[in-house]
Amino acid sequence: MPAQDQSLADKRGVLASHPAFATLSGAALESLAGHFAEERYAPGEAIVREGDPGDRLFLIVSGTVDVHSADRKRSVFMKSLGPGDMFGEMALLEPDGRRNATVTATGEVRVLSLPRPVFTESLQAEGGLRDAVLRLRDTILRFRFLRMASPFGALEPAMLDALSARMTRTDFSAGDELIRQGDAGDFALLIAEGEVEVVRRDGGDERRLAALGVGAMLGEAAILTGEVRNAAVRALKDGHAFRIDRDAMLEMFERDRRIGLQAIQLLRLREQPRQAPGVEVHERRTVDGDTMYVLKRRDTSAFFQLSENGWRLWQKLDGESTLRDITIAHMLATRTFAPQMVADTIAALIASGFVDVRTVTPEVSERLGDQTGGTALGRIAAALRRIFVWHWDIGSGDRLVGRLYDGGGHLAYRAAGLAVIATVILTGTAIVVLTGPQARLAMQGGWGEGSLWLVVPLVYASIVLHELGHGLSVKHYGREVLGAGLGCQGPFVFAYVNTSDMWLEGRRPRLVVDASGLVVNMLLAGLAGLGLLLAEDPATVAVLWLFAVFSWQIVLVNLNPFFDLDGYYLLSDWLDRANLREKSFRRFLDLVRSGDLAIARRHPVEIAYTALTLVYVSAMGVVLYLVYRPLLASWFGDAAPALLAELGALAIALLWYASSAAFLSRSLKRAWLASRNRPATGI
Template structure:
């Protein structure tokens, strides 16, 4: 070292910090870190020297830091069930290790020991946690690194159910009884699942997939392992997504507002009281007499609604402050949503399956309810799954039919207006649930009818990549019946939703006395609704085109 540096500790410290920054920048997770964050992080690292043979931490220890190798070799190992050592990896500069405890909130999952004399940079977790909140690329890189190094092990409690589709392909359903969650796998996905024995790394699983199915896709393997870990189907990989959220003020505000406007309350173990309800009264809806009565209510209700409409429109013009009925309707929309989901739940029970949870909430300004019908996935027959998907829509139609019939029974004009509006809302809810553009009841009816999982994704891919070719070569339309029917259903829904919105708009304008309006102005709102209805599928088509 030059003499003029021997008595300048500040310069020496600056030199060490600069070397630390260079080493941190070379490590894969920190490649894209901002200069400001790099300077801040390097100021908090501590240089430690480890002698050959010394253990840095043991498997099962609590972890509050991770290490970056400056020089030397580090052995990462675990103990087998028989007590013998199993070497997982030999790491050298500029590798990072010990980061898993930060991401999983668990103890050390392996032992780290020095094979040679080593110089390490010690990074405290408290500063890394702050870094993850502001540097999303670093968080993603650390998550990828953890998944890549992991040796995923199947949760022993998970049950595997298989059935064969009409086209001969096999679909596998994983059921986790611990939390009542399900996961659907393709044949390739099931092959990946079978490799998760706690011994193979992600890289080894990727290579086995390439050998067996001729598919080399590390991103797909990593994504599947992450999704299974988040859903607790893997016992030795825990992922906490809250560690990869940004802490910018506008993101915090947006997340808070979105949380308020998209609020849900789930009632766990709903199966017990749904089962009681089904055995006490629910089974009557599925008897022969019950089905006849329901069909009669739906048919008579449609006629009653149609015939009552001119009378109600006239009442809106003559009854004072009739628009108050629209405001009164708002709390009853939640009742309609609950009855819709109850239709799903009771139908699931009629087939002897389980309901793990139900719940209520609101989405933006609309009350919502939801039911976990995933247990029906285990039913190999298609018709029961179709009936469960249609049950909510049928419940909406029954509710609307009863309200429309009661319009002719009650004498009060205000009550007639309210019942008609409630019927209108229920009919519109039923129609909205038929939307094949979104993954709602109507979409899943088509999926189960054709026994075609991921129908929407396949249809988008075909429309983007194969449809232009099929126009020139019509024979390519053959054997694409599910996809063509799905795309035609989407087009038909867009036409109908545009017409319905236009009709409702005309009705509302008439109430306020605005009958004369330019045609081009009158179609603005219907077209906006049509565009918003298919915004999700437009984004998916754009993504497919870019792949």
């Protein structure tokens, strides 16, 4: 609502404090101040409404306002403004400009307003006033360009203002070379008007890579990677661009990492990924008759498995095709538009070392800081994974396992050896069952006396021997043990060997390798059972019996098909489905999102696997609580209150849920992205 004007001197003081008018002479400032009218608004009153004609701009003298924009049927908060801020100017730049947001007073608000006719007439004025209005117009247009037509439109207004302030205008004519191939990357360009072409010169040949127009960002790749320009940019039409120097861009990365992430995203979109050298390709057929392609890098012992769709993508990674080119080629070959699938597959190949791309410099990485876990939820998930899910590689071990196999391990794979192993397992297990009552009596008081603690090192030794069993089976089939290490999955500590070289074998050999670790634990339990026949000391009986029970528990835990344990690989290889968990989660999310029961009929195994995974994780936490509550109570006895046993059992159950969530979150996230962005055509 209009109000009685404040004095001319007060208006002049308000304008002089604003950067757009601060350089005006005293006379020009006074002339312009005379055209501003004061207005006052009550709390909750709308100053401008979205969609209304833009008839004036506003400069806030006191109070605050909220800016909202309509998104379908709801109002979305955009920002708050306070004293010294300007709004409403965007609508003055077009003859029939409309308000693009609603501005509402949050308290008592005083503003100065400048009518559209005065703003327009001022552009024709002489001297400092015209210069000031032109500067204001250029600032508004630059801000509008950044918001509407540049890669940075999603940034907050304050960051857009800061970025705009660091840009300088560069005019060009058709034929001008804006960026020269081979130069150092010390600036980037944002095309604001006109058209340019990107060309690459190789000797006397020149090849056009792209023609780009308003909103295109150029030259940022050399800033990110530290490499020289790999192409030239030449103007096709007259126009102008905004130049951002390298130091200014790096400073903006540091102030708001989203600018850097946006630039990196552009780099990846223009990337021309190339197959890494020295990659071996092996084909194999699945039980369903499909062809799988296994990539192997001998120098890094890395493997990657591709379906026929993935193989088509792999063949396009020639260092000449961009991500867009590859996506279009995939769409033409499969009649499926799946850009997220293409991007995910290539990203996985890059992460595994099978594709060469340009990398950002350490300085850029440092300016951007940690790029993972940007949200609170992401940081919590990352912290849980670091605490509850980790592994430590300790080298290949192939030579050592090979010597053990040649030195006698191969006997276990002959008919006589297999018969002995089966006999020991069956006989020893029967003895353990029959001596159970006697052994439980022998265990009473064993923890307090210290004898039963001998089971702990025996169990850890059995975990190592379990992995040795996998390694021996790998050598039995003439393949390499590509790595070994230790790890943790929540409350469970485990060892592992890398058996990826078995991907090149058929289903039966893979199943043997998957099961061999379990056979070792069953054999150890059988040997402990046979030892009970010779043991006379109650402490020895207790230790052997408990070790046999724990060995069978290890077998049962490893048979769990819902985590990366032997049971999962047995199920995956038996079904001959690579990436079973992620594909199953994706099918399940497709079913939940669409409600189409036909998905369950087409993919019953995947849907059942996901459902059983969720049931297992939920039920196992309850089982752990119910099992450990009386167990802890018996261990603590009268030395601790019953509440301590309750809290201990609850902590174990919560630890299980936390580790499970941390472990499954990665597969669920990949499946969710795949389900949201593309049809279910797995690679």
